[in-house]
Amino acid sequence: MENQKAVAISKxxxxxxxxxxxxxxxxxxxxxxxxxxxxLSALARHGLLLSRAELExxxxxxxxxxxxxxGSGQLIRANQGHSVPVDLGLPVADPPPLLFHGTxxxxxxxxxxxxxxPMKRHDVHLSHTREVATRVGARRGKPxxxxxxxxxxxxxxxxxxxxxxxxxxxxRVPPEFLRRA
Ligand code: HQG
Numbered sequence: 561m562e563n564q565k566a567v568a569i570s571k572x573x574x575x576x577x578x579x580x581x582x583x584x585x586x587x588x589x590x591x592x593x594x595x596x597x598x599x600l601s602a603l604a605r606h607g608l609l610l611s612r613a614e615l616e617x618x619x620x621x622x623x624x625x626x627x628x629x630x631g632s633g634q635l636i637r638a639n640q641g642h643s644v645p646v647d648l649g650l651p652v653a654d655p656p657p658l659l660f661h662g663t664x665x666x667x668x669x670x671x672x673x674x675x676x677x678p679m680k681r682h683d684v685h686l687s688h689t690r691e692v693a694t695r696v697g698a699r700r701g702k703p704x705x706x707x708x709x710x711x712x713x714x715x716x717x718x719x720x721x722x723x724x725x726x727x728x729x730x731x732r733v734p735p736e737f738l739r740r741a
Pocket of ligand 1: 624626641662663664667670671674675676677678679680681684685696697700727
């Protein structure tokens with residue numbers, strides 16, 4: 561499959577598995593899972609004809625491992641990034657002492673005042689390296705990287721969860737725990 565096609569399909573899957581299952585007439589089950597067959601026929605009814613093998617290829621080669629197929633191969637979900645209410649059932653995990661968040665200059669005044677907020681998603685997304693955070697910020701313009709004192713947040717009783725694709729998730733980051741890297 562051409563890369564461009566895989567990316568287009570991945571965007572469509574992200575859209576429905578994170579934000580808008582109802583747009584193709586389906587709903588997500590517990591944990592955000594949906595049956596692969598149900599998803600494929602819903603997509604087909606809405607103009608995207610995709611075989612199971614093609615879907616599996618998109619899942620396997622996705623650059624950020626955005627999707628997971630369960631052990632039985634019958635269920636699929638997005639690994640993170642939902643805006644629909646979903647309990648991913650991720651365990652609380654111990655973060656490294658420093659985490660990073662990539663953003664852009666224009667959001668800084670609000671972030672320094674109010675801290676990092678999940679905005680449209682369930683959680684604030686944090687990265688374990690500056691490089692990844694730089695790439696996340698660069699989606700919106702010239703990237704600005706913030707350093708998050710995850711050790712101090714943990715001591716203050718704040719929880720972190722690690723998504724299967726390596727994104728650190730937390731409810732919010734108050735301004736006292738962040739600074740410009
Ligand atoms: C900003 C992609 C104003 C925040 C990436 C960000 C990531 C505030 C934007 C994943 C704010 C939200 C997540 C505040 C935060 N005031 N702006 N108080 N608090 N912001 O897309 O972290 O391709 O929801 O800095 O790779 O950019 O979707 O979050 O700029 O891992 O798999 O509000 O999305 O992954 O934007 O990106 P987003 P994000 P996927």
